[in-house]
Amino acid sequence: MRKAILKILEDNCRLSAPDIAKMLGIDKDTVANEIKVLEKERVILSYGALINWEKTDEEVVSALIDVKVTPQRDVGFDQVAERIQRYPEVKALYLMSGSYDLSVLVEGKNLKAVSKFVAEKLASMDNVQSTTTHFVLKRYKQDGIVFEDQHEDLRQVITP
Amino acid sequence: MSVNFDKFISPVVKNMPPSGIRRFFDLVANTKGVISLGVGEPDFVTPWHIREACVYSLEKGYTMYTSNYGLPELRKEISTYLLKRYEVEYNPDNEIVVTIGASEAVDIALRALLTPGDEVLIPEPCFVSYSPCTLLAGGTPVTIKTNASNGFKLTPQQLEANITDKSKILILCYPNNPTGATMSKEDLQAIARVVEKHDLIVISDEIYSELTYQGKHTSFASLPGMRERTILINGFSKGFAMTGWRIGYVCAHKHFIDAIVKIHQYTIMCASIMAQKAAIEALQNGRAQVSHMVNQYNYRRRLIVSRLNEIGLSCFEPKGAFYVFPSVQITGMSSDEFAEKLLDEEKVAVVPGNAFGESGEGHIRISYASSLQQINEALNRIDNFVKRYAHLSAVNSN
Ligand SMILES: Cc1ncc(COP(=O)(O)O)c(C=O)c1O
Numbered sequence: 001m002r003k004a005i006l007k008i009l010e011d012n013c014r015l016s017a018p019d020i021a022k023m024l025g026i027d028k029d030t031v032a033n034e035i036k037v038l039e040k041e042r043v044i045l046s047y048g049a050l051i052n053w054e055k056t057d058e059e060v061v062s063a064l065i066d067v068k069v070t071p072q073r074d075v076g077f078d079q080v081a082e083r084i085q086r087y088p089e090v091k092a093l094y095l096m097s098g099s100y101d102l103s104v105l106v107e108g109k110n111l112k113a114v115s116k117f118v119a120e121k122l123a124s125m126d127n128v129q130s131t132t133t134h135f136v137l138k139r140y141k142q143d144g145i146v147f148e149d150q151h152e153d154l155r156q157v158i159t160p
Numbered sequence: 161m162s163v164n165f166d167k168f169i170s171p172v173v174k175n176m177p178p179s180g181i182r183r184f185f186d187l188v189a190n191t192k193g194v195i196s197l198g199v200g201e202p203d204f205v206t207p208w209h210i211r212e213a214c215v216y217s218l219e220k221g222y223t224m225y226t227s228n229y230g231l232p233e234l235r236k237e238i239s240t241y242l243l244k245r246y247e248v249e250y251n252p253d254n255e256i257v258v259t260i261g262a263s264e265a266v267d268i269a270l271r272a273l274l275t276p277g278d279e280v281l282i283p284e285p286c287f288v289s290y291s292p293c294t295l296l297a298g299g300t301p302v303t304i305k306t307n308a309s310n311g312f313k314l315t316p317q318q319l320e321a322n323i324t325d326k327s328k329i330l331i332l333c334y335p336n337n338p339t340g341a342t343m344s345k346e347d348l349q350a351i352a353r354v355v356e357k358h359d360l361i362v363i364s365d366e367i368y369s370e371l372t373y374q375g376k377h378t379s380f381a382s383l384p385g386m387r388e389r390t391i392l393i394n395g396f397s398k399g400f401a402m403t404g405w406r407i408g409y410v411c412a413h414k415h416f417i418d419a420i421v422k423i424h425q426y427t428i429m430c431a432s433i434m435a436q437k438a439a440i441e442a443l444q445n446g447r448a449q450v451s452h453m454v455n456q457y458n459y460r461r462r463l464i465v466s467r468l469n470e471i472g473l474s475c476f477e478p479k480g481a482f483y484v485f486p487s488v489q490i491t492g493m494s495s496d497e498f499a500e501k502l503l504d505e506e507k508v509a510v511v512p513g514n515a516f517g518e519s520g521e522g523h524i525r526i527s528y529a530s531s532l533q534q535i536n537e538a539l540n541r542i543d544n545f546v547k548r549y550a551h552l553s554a555v556n557s558n
Contacts, residue, residue, distance in 0.1 A: 157196045157198065158188050159199050
């Protein structure tokens with residue numbers, strides 16, 4: 001049941017507990033309680049919306065930055081990661097396998113703001129050996145959603 | 161001299177009533193801002209890997225006729241699929257014909273078997289093509305009314321009561337369009353005994369077999385002694401979301417297939433190779449996507465049944481397909497009246513139950529092949545509508 005609730009909410013977090021209960025054929029209080037527990041255990045971290053900012057007049061620039069780090073005795077990459085993740089400009093942070101160590105998704109108002117953040121905050125950080133910045137030019141798909149997808153119902157209105 | 165068109169049109173066709181759905185379609189098509197829960201096909205687009213396989217086959221130059229029976233590779237896949245999923249065995253060499261959807265399969269199966277005067281037993285409510293195809297093949301449709309009270313299953317008693325010495329074929333369709341009814345193995349075994357006793361042949365339209373939400377789908381052909389008596393029809397339209405591809409198949413004992421393929425070879429030649437290539441991909445790699453779709457339908461099914469019962473449109477729980485078939489009795493309206501008023505006042509389209517046979521009167525077919533958002537919005541509107549009229553009907557009956 002847990003997994004089913006999580007999957008449903010991951011797809012559409014606006015569904016109410018009573019609706020989810022009906023979809024799963026279980027009691028609505030059971031679902032409401034389970035969701036509370038999931039929130040408390042921080043399995044569910046937040047309920048957000050996926051927004052195509054390009055369709056607004058708000059400008060957002062994002063970049064993926066490959067960061068090479070000198071691992072530290074005992075703590076490995078965690079200490080550097082902890083310092084990086086505190087910046088609100090950092091939207092996502094992953095430890096990677098391969099030719100670099102941390103992948104940092106940074107968002108800013110414009111190119112300059114992001115570059116400045118990388119130069120002044122990231123690159124200059126202790127134990128950071130190098131950074132490579134890739135600006136995002138266009139988002140096609142995110143979290144399983146295609147941005148410019150056909151949403152019109154192309155079917156006949158009534159069929160047998 | 162002007163042409164007297166009527167004189168030339170075959171009386172069988174002339175006397176065929178127009179589809180009840182057609183009339184309603186025109187009404188809906190002329191209304192703006194409608195949420196339609198009247199669609200008998202998946203709201204999912206065919207999974208991308210299947211579409212991609214078709215595109216690839218075109219790039220490779222697969223644009224020719226195939227064997228009348230269909231591509232050998234596809235028949236092999238169908239044979240393996242039927243054995244694995246439904247425990248029925250058909251020889252891909254001479255017991256499977258790939259058709260232009262289940263629709264063609266119904267037509268050629270009936271035409272291959274019927275001679276004038278033969279009666280075809282058709283449990284209703286049912287899909288709209290069975291009676292017209294029977295008539296076109298020279299047969300006589302004998303409809304059997306099934307009831308909401310036992311979930312629109314066919315009972316052996318109802319069947320027995322309609323058998324005459326002219327009865328030749330029984331058409332079964334479970335999971336059912338429009339009711340969503342399914343029949344368990346035991347239910348079907350009881351029917352099989354009657355079929356055996358009266359020496360009938362069964363055309364089993366199992367096009368919704370993948371969309372079974374409780375228990376396992378039982379193919380009629382898998383019952384002891386029934387393989388030889390069954391013409392099994394299935395396809396890709398519903399389970400794999402491939403309605404527009406027009407591809408399905410018919411399986412039967414070699415002797416029946418020999419006859420069926422004769423009609424197919426002269427009238428159709430073969431199903432389109434693009435669709436056949438796509439169908440191979442569907443069977444080889446489609447399982448995950450089918451499960452995903454079935455899961456989504458199941459969520460919607462439970463939501464819609466539970467809400468309809470809250471609203472007061474009582475409905476039994478359908479265990480298959482993507483339809484619910486609630487009674488509109490609480491409003492005191494007929495199927496037509498309910499569907500037309502609902503369209504007019506709340507801009508929600510459903511199909512009047514009588515479009516699927518007389519015994520569908522007093523019911524409406526609601527399809528849940530629609531997004532959750534649409535379903536929820538439509539249900540809110542239906543709720544308003546029923547509140548408005550249930551009240552009146554209660555006053556009237558007091
Ligand atoms: C019961 C039933 N049989 C057959 C068909 C036709 O299927 P196909 O698209 O394979 O011709 C439908 C389609 O609505 C159906 O509901």
